[in-house]
Amino acid sequence: MFDKILVANRGEIAVRVIRACKELGIRTLAVYSQADADSLHVQLADESICIGPGPSAESYLKIDRIISAAEVGDVEAIHPGYGFLAENAHFAEVCENCNIKFIGPPSAAIRAMGDKVAARETMRKAGVPIVPGSEGAVDSEADALKVAHRIGYPVIIKAAGGGGGCGMRAAHNDPSLVKAFHTARSEAERAFANPAVYIEKLIDNTHHIEFQILADRKGKVVHLGERDCSLQRRHQKLLEESPSPILTSDLRKKMGKAAIKAAESVKYVNAGTVEMLLDATGCFYFIEMNTRIQVEHPVTEEVTGIDIVKEQIRLAAGEELGYDQKNIEFQKAAVECRINAEDPFNNFQPCPGRIDFLYTPGGLGVRIDTHVYSGYVIPPTYDSMIAKLICYARDRRTAMDRMARALDEFMIRGVSTTIPLHKLILKDPNFRRGRYSTAFIDRLLAASQPLVPAAKTEEQTLKTQAA
Amino acid sequence: MELEQIKAIIAMMKENDLSEFSMEQDGLKIRIKRGPEGFQQTVSVPPPAAVPVIVAPSAPTAGVSASPTEAASAQAAAVASDAEIKYITSPMVGTFYRGPSPDAPPYVEVGKQVDEETVVCIIEAMKVMSEIKSEIRGFITEVLVENGKPVEFGQKLFEVRTK
Numbered sequence: 001m002f003d004k005i006l007v008a009n010r011g012e013i014a015v016r017v018i019r020a021c022k023e024l025g026i027r028t029l030a031v032y033s034q035a036d037a038d039s040l041h042v043q044l045a046d047e048s049i050c051i052g053p054g055p056s057a058e059s060y061l062k063i064d065r066i067i068s069a070a071e072v073g074d075v076e077a078i079h080p081g082y083g084f085l086a087e088n089a090h091f092a093e094v095c096e097n098c099n100i101k102f103i104g105p106p107s108a109a110i111r112a113m114g115d116k117v118a119a120r121e122t123m124r125k126a127g128v129p130i131v132p133g134s135e136g137a138v139d140s141e142a143d144a145l146k147v148a149h150r151i152g153y154p155v156i157i158k159a160a161g162g163g164g165g166c167g168m169r170a171a172h173n174d175p176s177l178v179k180a181f182h183t184a185r186s187e188a189e190r191a192f193a194n195p196a197v198y199i200e201k202l203i204d205n206t207h208h209i210e211f212q213i214l215a216d217r218k219g220k221v222v223h224l225g226e227r228d229c230s231l232q233r234r235h236q237k238l239l240e241e242s243p244s245p246i247l248t249s250d251l252r253k254k255m256g257k258a259a260i261k262a263a264e265s266v267k268y269v270n271a272g273t274v275e276m277l278l279d280a281t282g283c284f285y286f287i288e289m290n291t292r293i294q295v296e297h298p299v300t301e302e303v304t305g306i307d308i309v310k311e312q313i314r315l316a317a318g319e320e321l322g323y324d325q326k327n328i329e330f331q332k333a334a335v336e337c338r339i340n341a342e343d344p345f346n347n348f349q350p351c352p353g354r355i356d357f358l359y360t361p362g363g364l365g366v367r368i369d370t371h372v373y374s375g376y377v378i379p380p381t382y383d384s385m386i387a388k389l390i391c392y393a394r395d396r397r398t399a400m401d402r403m404a405r406a407l408d409e410f411m412i413r414g415v416s417t418t419i420p421l422h423k424l425i426l427k428d429p430n431f432r433r434g435r436y437s438t439a440f441i442d443r444l445l446a447a448s449q450p451l452v453p454a455a456k457t458e459e460q461t462l463k464t465q466a467a
Numbered sequence: 468m469e470l471e472q473i474k475a476i477i478a479m480m481k482e483n484d485l486s487e488f489s490m491e492q493d494g495l496k497i498r499i500k501r502g503p504e505g506f507q508q509t510v511s512v513p514p515p516a517a518v519p520v521i522v523a524p525s526a527p528t529a530g531v532s533a534s535p536t537e538a539a540s541a542q543a544a545a546v547a548s549d550a551e552i553k554y555i556t557s558p559m560v561g562t563f564y565r566g567p568s569p570d571a572p573p574y575v576e577v578g579k580q581v582d583e584e585t586v587v588c589i590i591e592a593m594k595v596m597s598e599i600k601s602e603i604r605g606f607i608t609e610v611l612v613e614n615g616k617p618v619e620f621g622q623k624l625f626e627v628r629t630k
Contacts, residue, residue, distance in 0.1 A: 068559065
């Protein structure tokens with residue numbers, strides 16, 4: 001087992017990793033930017049080293065400084081968290097070359113799944129269903145049109161170099177396809193330094209279902225069940241739950257097996273997530289694999305009782321899984337709301353600033369993963385997620401009632417947050433019945449316009465009361 | 468010359484009803500005039516970089532006497548800001564070394580004049596030794612890190628007094 005780990009990340013995930021390390025008796029070294037000097041992860045770690053000014057490109061993405069810090073701090077392993085360098089195959093390689101264990105999959109697996117076009121081909125060969133689409137990257141307008149006519153509109157153009165919604169454009173006809181092709185290429189170039197794009201059939205009104213997998217170095221792979229992440233806005237997840245309200249146990253078995261096959265096909269080790277789309281006819285398709293721990297991992301932790309970050313550390317230290325698929329129990333229903341410092345009724349405008357007052361909900365079945373505290377100043381330099389609220393119970397209905405109750409208690413004063421939007425979601429009868437798809441959030445936002453004055457007034461009243 | 472000494476001079480002038488006092492000592496010239504508008508003080512420090520005593524850190528507010536005039540404090544303050552304190556900070560993460568090798572003499576010591584291109588230390592990271600340049604013009608007043616100790620980004624390495 002490791003003696004000391006460097007946490008190459010910030011915010012709530014850095015806090016999460018440090019917590020797991022403390023429980024395992026592992027010493028922690030935090031790295032931070034000058035903008036994060038007062039951050040919680042710096043205060044919780046045993047040691048900390050400043051690695052640069054605020055902007056990520058000059059700090060959290062600086063491979064040389066992170067490796068220097070690892071050497072100066074004499075660590076044996078680096079946990080990359082999510083985002084930043086977590087899916088950077090080159091960084092994983094540098095760690096390997098410097099004899100520092102990268103807590104994640106081998107760099108070859110990151111590469112195999114990081115190239116989305118190559119990943120599709122690997123899945124096709126392994127017999128994992130993929131979305132009908134182009135065979136490889138699409139290099140010209142003419143090719144794009146050919147593919148679109150073969151698979152039929154609507155289609156979606158995606159970047160080969162990465163995910164996260166960047167370089168993604170839908171098209172419903174020839175003229176919009178040509179436009180989308182060029183826009184997607186330039187966006188992909190900017191985001192991933194790689195303009196290559198591919199095309200898939202756009203399957204609308206779907207459920208985005210992802211499977212959490214764990215794999216050890218001996219080749220044993222298990223899945224920890226699915227998470228339904230259909231509630232998204234602009235391809236950014238807002239809320240996740242497990243189990244998915246629409247999966248039958250038969251589908252779960254089939255999709256779980258496919259997820260395991262996907263991981264095995266790239267000789268995966270450590271924690272990862274296989275993302276799939278489930279359409280209205282019950283057909284499912286692989287879309288991509290995330291070769292890292294994910295934001296929404298707590299949902300699976302509360303359902304199965306398994307500490308995924310500890311498993312990551314154990315597996316990286318060379319330990320075997322120690323259990324089989326049949327040993328994994330799905331004991332609870334869980335749901336997570338991502339709380340962002342954004343104004344959901346003002347086009348989700350980011351609201352950095354000082355948190356004047358913070359009250360976090362509690363009670364049975366309530367978990368908060370956050371790095372913020374009363375008086376903390378949210379810097380404008382990074383993403384806007386400030387907390388994750390996770391509620392769990394024996395059944396979905398109780399978990400949702402609990403989430404609604406917890407959201408009511410949650411107070412964050414000084415900045416606008418997406419808590420009011422989550423309250424609206426929890427009140428929606430279709431959501432409560434488990435009847436929703438990837439189109440749900442846009443519809444809810446459009447329909448909630450008449451409710452906006454009411455919600456705003458409540459916020460304004462609170463603001464004047466607090467002033 | 469300390470503030471206390473100046474205060475003592477002013478007190479002496481008041482006591483003995485002197486209107487003007489001037490003194491030259493160790494490269495320092497001081498002239499204090501006492502007139503109907505109150506005390507005025509001119510302090511001049513000769514061009515070569517001698518230590519400017521009047522603006523010693525212990526008298527940052529430059530209140531020269533019990534009843535300083537605006538002019539006196541303004542002048543003293545003006546002299547104080549001429550000599551600024553700046554810091555050479557680390558541009559990287561690594562291990563700090565005073566000299567190019569363990570037996571070689573350090574690149575700089577306290578009192579050494581530096582300009583923008585002067586190499587002041589080495590920071591070693593991943594077996595690569597990087598020469599760190601001063602990037603400030605002035606002279607070293609303090610070395611803030613011990614030889615062989617780890618440094619982080621932005622950490623102060625040397626205190627430099629500029630002129």
